[in-house]
Amino acid sequence: MPDPIAPEGWSCPLALSNYPTIVMGHGTGAKLSSDLIEHLFVPAFRNPILEAMGDSSVLDLPTGRLAFTTDGHVVRPLFFPGGSIGELAVNGTVNDLAMAGARPLYLSAAFILEEGFPIDQLSQIVTLMAEAAKRAGVKIVAGDTKVVERGHGDGCYITTAGIGIVPAGRSVGPDQAQPGDAVIVSGTIGDHGMAVMSVREGLEFETQLTSDTAPLHELVERLFAAVPNVRALRDPTRGGVAATLNEFASRSKVGVLIEETALPLRPEVQGACELLGLDPLMVANEGKLIAVVPAECVDAALTRLRSHPLGERAARIGTIVADHPGMVVMQTSIGGKRVVTLPIGEQLPRIC
Amino acid sequence: MPDPIAPEGWSCPLALSNYPTIVMGHGTGAKLSSDLIEHLFVPAFRNPILEAMGDSSVLDLPTGRLAFTTDGHVVRPLFFPGGSIGELAVNGTVNDLAMAGARPLYLSAAFILEEGFPIDQLSQIVTLMAEAAKRAGVKIVAGDTKVVERGHGDGCYITTAGIGIVPAGRSVGPDQAQPGDAVIVSGTIGDHGMAVMSVREGLEFETQLTSDTAPLHELVERLFAAVPNVRALRDPTRGGVAATLNEFASRSKVGVLIEETALPLRPEVQGACELLGLDPLMVANEGKLIAVVPAECVDAALTRLRSHPLGERAARIGTIVADHPGMVVMQTSIGGKRVVTLPIGEQLPRIC
Numbered sequence: 001m002p003d004p005i006a007p008e009g010w011s012c013p014l015a016l017s018n019y020p021t022i023v024m025g026h027g028t029g030a031k032l033s034s035d036l037i038e039h040l041f042v043p044a045f046r047n048p049i050l051e052a053m054g055d056s057s058v059l060d061l062p063t064g065r066l067a068f069t070t071d072g073h074v075v076r077p078l079f080f081p082g083g084s085i086g087e088l089a090v091n092g093t094v095n096d097l098a099m100a101g102a103r104p105l106y107l108s109a110a111f112i113l114e115e116g117f118p119i120d121q122l123s124q125i126v127t128l129m130a131e132a133a134k135r136a137g138v139k140i141v142a143g144d145t146k147v148v149e150r151g152h153g154d155g156c157y158i159t160t161a162g163i164g165i166v167p168a169g170r171s172v173g174p175d176q177a178q179p180g181d182a183v184i185v186s187g188t189i190g191d192h193g194m195a196v197m198s199v200r201e202g203l204e205f206e207t208q209l210t211s212d213t214a215p216l217h218e219l220v221e222r223l224f225a226a227v228p229n230v231r232a233l234r235d236p237t238r239g240g241v242a243a244t245l246n247e248f249a250s251r252s253k254v255g256v257l258i259e260e261t262a263l264p265l266r267p268e269v270q271g272a273c274e275l276l277g278l279d280p281l282m283v284a285n286e287g288k289l290i291a292v293v294p295a296e297c298v299d300a301a302l303t304r305l306r307s308h309p310l311g312e313r314a315a316r317i318g319t320i321v322a323d324h325p326g327m328v329v330m331q332t333s334i335g336g337k338r339v340v341t342l343p344i345g346e347q348l349p350r351i352c
Numbered sequence: 353m354p355d356p357i358a359p360e361g362w363s364c365p366l367a368l369s370n371y372p373t374i375v376m377g378h379g380t381g382a383k384l385s386s387d388l389i390e391h392l393f394v395p396a397f398r399n400p401i402l403e404a405m406g407d408s409s410v411l412d413l414p415t416g417r418l419a420f421t422t423d424g425h426v427v428r429p430l431f432f433p434g435g436s437i438g439e440l441a442v443n444g445t446v447n448d449l450a451m452a453g454a455r456p457l458y459l460s461a462a463f464i465l466e467e468g469f470p471i472d473q474l475s476q477i478v479t480l481m482a483e484a485a486k487r488a489g490v491k492i493v494a495g496d497t498k499v500v501e502r503g504h505g506d507g508c509y510i511t512t513a514g515i516g517i518v519p520a521g522r523s524v525g526p527d528q529a530q531p532g533d534a535v536i537v538s539g540t541i542g543d544h545g546m547a548v549m550s551v552r553e554g555l556e557f558e559t560q561l562t563s564d565t566a567p568l569h570e571l572v573e574r575l576f577a578a579v580p581n582v583r584a585l586r587d588p589t590r591g592g593v594a595a596t597l598n599e600f601a602s603r604s605k606v607g608v609l610i611e612e613t614a615l616p617l618r619p620e621v622q623g624a625c626e627l628l629g630l631d632p633l634m635v636a637n638e639g640k641l642i643a644v645v646p647a648e649c650v651d652a653a654l655t656r657l658r659s660h661p662l663g664e665r666a667a668r669i670g671t672i673v674a675d676h677p678g679m680v681v682m683q684t685s686i687g688g689k690r691v692v693t694l695p696i697g698e699q700l701p702r703i704c
Contacts, residue, residue, distance in 0.1 A: 056449050056451065152506040
């Protein structure tokens with residue numbers, strides 16, 4: 001005898017009951033595409049702008065300069081401790097907007113799905129995206145879905161784009177750092193990259209490594225409240241802190257001097273890095289920012305950042321210097337100095 | 353002896369000579385990613401906003417309501433008669449903006465590349481995108497690149513997002529059609545879908561089928577100049593004219609009555625459709641629009657549309673009716689009537 005129907009166990013948005021997995025027809029703009037939109041995406045991302053279902057969403061914006069950004073997400077595996085591709089796709093784009101000093105407002109989401117991908121996994125991802133969007137205070141107002149044949153994708157790729165408004169007076173850029181400025185990081189480094197790698201490599205530690213994926217717009221607002229003239233802001237995602245600092249050094253034509261002992265680093269992340277032969281400076285973060293601020297503002301900045309749960313472990317990690325322009329140098333814990341290079345090749349593929 | 357270096361044969365943007373194909377490191381946000389950005393994307397899409405290389409692009413916009421849209425592109429093959437994924441990625445998003453009555457301004461482009469994809473093909477695609485953007489009068493101001501392992505992609509997927517400004521007074525939507533209105537198509541239908549299918553199936557015809565991919569923003573401006581109160585506008589891409597008209601019928605709660613003999617259709621497209629058993633109403637277009645306009649404006653609309661090269665074969669194909677709400681009916685050439693349904697399954701996968 002089949003199980004009786006038990007609607008109390010159902011969750012919303014409903015999975016599309018007739019097709020447990022993605023079929024090519026879900027990508028053709030016809031009936032099955034409409035089902036996916038009506039029964040999955042619109043209920044999850046519900047807002048009047050998306051529901052108008054035009055070719056474009058039409059938005060009334062507060063006045064100001066507009067920030068616009070995009071990010072593709074191909075992380076493997078799709079679910080990992082502390083998050084999924086869904087949170088990354090929302091938070092990654094929210095953070096890119098925040099790093100321009102913008103208040104994030106609207107996102108688009110374009111899915112490239114592989115034939116055979118389970119609808120219930122898609123439904124989970126979409127639900128997590130909707131929750132992340134709510135937490136970040138943004139609306140998902142435009143979308144698209146394409147389906148590719150089995151063997152031409154990896155379940156689910158998501159590209160988001162985002163727009164936000166930059167309040168008057170804010171002007172940050174990787175080319176604005178000046179000798180004497182302080183370099184701040186908002187918390188522990190390497191958490192996201194090592195959380196993903198630990199699942200992928202099947203590593204087990206006493207404490208589980210967890211991704212730090214989070215929306216940073218509130219932290220950025222606090223930072224600007226304390227330091228209106230923040231010079232440079234960036235979230236050190238792919239390529240990690242090393243890539244971000246090298247970009248600041250090269251674009252601002254300054255040197256960056258950091259201190260190894262000042263870097264906030266969880267012991268379990270350090271352990272995992274040692275085990276895998278990875279440099280935590282090159283490991284991706286998804287909920288941290290690096291800020292360059294005038295030296296006299298560093299205490300105010302740290303106090304404000306630490307007053308937010310995402311900035312509790314904010315720390316000054318270094319200084320912008322006139323020496324060795326274009327180069328990042330680290331004072332190591334054993335008293336030496338080493339050059340922190342831009343990672344050349346491949347350290348952690350498909351980390352976001 | 354190796355060939356002498358012959359710089360006169362070089363083209364700009366330069367291929368990245370050290371790596372003839374995409375390697376995983378091109379997607380890691382580190383040195384190789386920078387090379388791709390500096391030597392390929394930025395030279396091709398050159399503009400000061402992109403060159404600022406922040407996490408977001410910051411834009412000054414004319415006042416007005418903002419249109420925002422996104423589209424993923426997974427067309428197979430990447431190059432086909434009349435175009436490539438590059439033109440589709442630009443024109444598709446430009447057209448989605450234009451269909452909201454917006455003037456397209458800025459695009460983002462996110463690439464998901466497969467390990468092993470030839471850099472010279474990427475370079476060709478990027479060059480074609482840059483040319484298409486120039487022709488459409490838009491700037492590509494934000495981008496992203498991810499690389500996936502061999503066997504997890506199909507060379508190159510491109511997701512674009514776009515923003516544009518909707519001039520005051522324009523309000524179009526798929527829910528605005530009213531009984532008595534006229535339905536117009538801007539030219540021959542089915543050209544894009546059959547051009548792609550003919551390459552994919554290896555068909556040969558006396559006349560080569562060519563994609564109609566084109567930016568429709570100028571045509572839309574002419575239409576609004578003639579008919580300020582256009583009711584509904586859409587480019588019939590995936591799902592073709594059938595999907596667009598069904599959406600109008602369902603969203604506006606009206607019937608749509610079209611005449612088969614009024615449909616502009618190239619004989620070679622008709623022939624290819626018959627050969628492959630496809631209904632031209634369900635075949636994708638990439639450079640056509642369907643407009644619903646008040647009946648008294650239909651002559652003015654057609655005159656203006658036909659004055660533009662992309663609208664030369666514009667024609668009235670039908671009428672919005674109060675009968676059979678939610679349903680599209682076609683008066684056939686042999687005198688009968690048939691219901692034009694929304695294609696349910698899979699007619700032409702990966703057509704855009």
